[in-house]
Amino acid sequence: MTIVHIVESLELESLPPGGVTRFRLDMVRDGMGEAIRLPVIVVRGGRPGPTVGLTAAIHGNELNGVRAVQELVATLEPEAVRGTVVAVPVVNVPGYLANRREFNDNVDLNRIMPGAPRGTMSQVYAHRFMERVVRRLDVLIDLHTASFGRVNSLYVRADMRNPMTAHMAYLQAPEIIVHNESADGTLRGAAATAGVQAITVELGDPQRFQPHRIRSSVAGSLEVLRKLGVVEGKPPEDGQAPLLCGRSYWVYTDRGGLLEVLPSVGERITAGQRIAVVTDMFGDVIREYEAPEDGVVVGKSTNPVNQAGSRILHLGVEGLPSGFPDPSVAPPHWPR
Numbered sequence: 303m304t305i306v307h308i309v310e311s312l313e314l315e316s317l318p319p320g321g322v323t324r325f326r327l328d329m330v331r332d333g334m335g336e337a338i339r340l341p342v343i344v345v346r347g348g349r350p351g352p353t354v355g356l357t358a359a360i361h362g363n364e365l366n367g368v369r370a371v372q373e374l375v376a377t378l379e380p381e382a383v384r385g386t387v388v389a390v391p392v393v394n395v396p397g398y399l400a401n402r403r404e405f406n407d408n409v410d411l412n413r414i415m416p417g418a419p420r421g422t423m424s425q426v427y428a429h430r431f432m433e434r435v436v437r438r439l440d441v442l443i444d445l446h447t448a449s450f451g452r453v454n455s456l457y458v459r460a461d462m463r464n465p466m467t468a469h470m471a472y473l474q475a476p477e478i479i480v481h482n483e484s485a486d487g488t489l490r491g492a493a494a495t496a497g498v499q500a501i502t503v504e505l506g507d508p509q510r511f512q513p514h515r516i517r518s519s520v521a522g523s524l525e526v527l528r529k530l531g532v533v534e535g536k537p538p539e540d541g542q543a544p545l546l547c548g549r550s551y552w553v554y555t556d557r558g559g560l561l562e563v564l565p566s567v568g569e570r571i572t573a574g575q576r577i578a579v580v581t582d583m584f585g586d587v588i589r590e591y592e593a594p595e596d597g598v599v600v601g602k603s604t605n606p607v608n609q610a611g612s613r614i615l616h617l618g619v620e621g622l623p624s625g626f627p628d629p630s631v632a633p634p635h636w637p638r
């Protein structure tokens with residue numbers, strides 16, 4: 303049986319080079335006085351290099367990333383690895399156990415990063431996660447899915463003005479990349495403030511495993527590792543280049559009733575195209591919605607129960623502003 307080490311901090315430098323170590327990392331004590339522990343897999347390479355983090359399920363019901371992290375780590379040959387890979391299959395342990403997005407004080411952990419040492423339950427947990435894991439990284443790939451009642455394409459959110467994160471996003475080879483300055487409170491934003499180059503990968507739908515999404519995300523993250531020099535291997539065959547969106551936003555309903563969203567995720571739509579129909583409880587159409595401008599469907603609602611103000615679809619507007627770096631080109635300061 304493989305030994306799992308129960309620890310209060312990750313001392314990466316003291317781990318044997320060329321090995322895989324499994325941890326349960328103490329985070330907080332619960333109301334029974336029992337430890338809530340994070341599963342962590344650390345692959346310390348045989349040669350020095352960058353420290354790369356892979357995190358999943360900071361939203362407790364976003365599970366594709368859990369399997370993606372496990373599958374990626376399983377492909378690594380520790381002796382050949384350059385640097386260190388720190389994989390956290392589940393960040394939000396209480397949320398995961400409750401099949402819920404939020405932490406167990408009903409707060410979204412991805413809105414309160416970097417937390418606070420003497421704050422609320424979620425703030426303390428967030429703070430310790432930052433201190434015990436994130437601050438040890440050079441690079442972070444944070445894996446998510448859509449929320450309940452919605453579906454996503456495979457897309458990446460990244461600050462595309464930053465040549466590092468822009469190139470990481472590109473290497474993931476998603477269907478769509480959305481430029482998004484890392485907002486306050488997100489793990490990506492807090493990591494960036496701490497000097498960690500971070501991107502967010504959205505893979506599919508919540509509370510399930512989708513093998514094709516998992517496979518694509520593993521391949522994309524491996525390509526980031528390869529370009530960082532962490533692993534060796536051949537570059538992938540040229541696939542479809544991702545659609546680059548300089549901005550994106552959600553389109554909302556203003557009338558309640560049964561919502562049907564017409565286009566598929568990943569589909570390009572044009573201004574004025576019918577995108578959604580709302581019917582009343584007798585089946586009569588009471589509202590139709592049109593695309594406000596040309597774009598691509600990054601994600602969409604699948605839940606027909608629509609109170610006025612519900613989300614219809616996440617519209618990405620193609621094209622990066624001029625002056626942004628070319629994401630297909632590795633920047634000079636790439637940490638190899």
Ligand SMILES: [Zn+2]
Nearest residue numbers: 361364446447
């Ligand atoms: Zn999420």
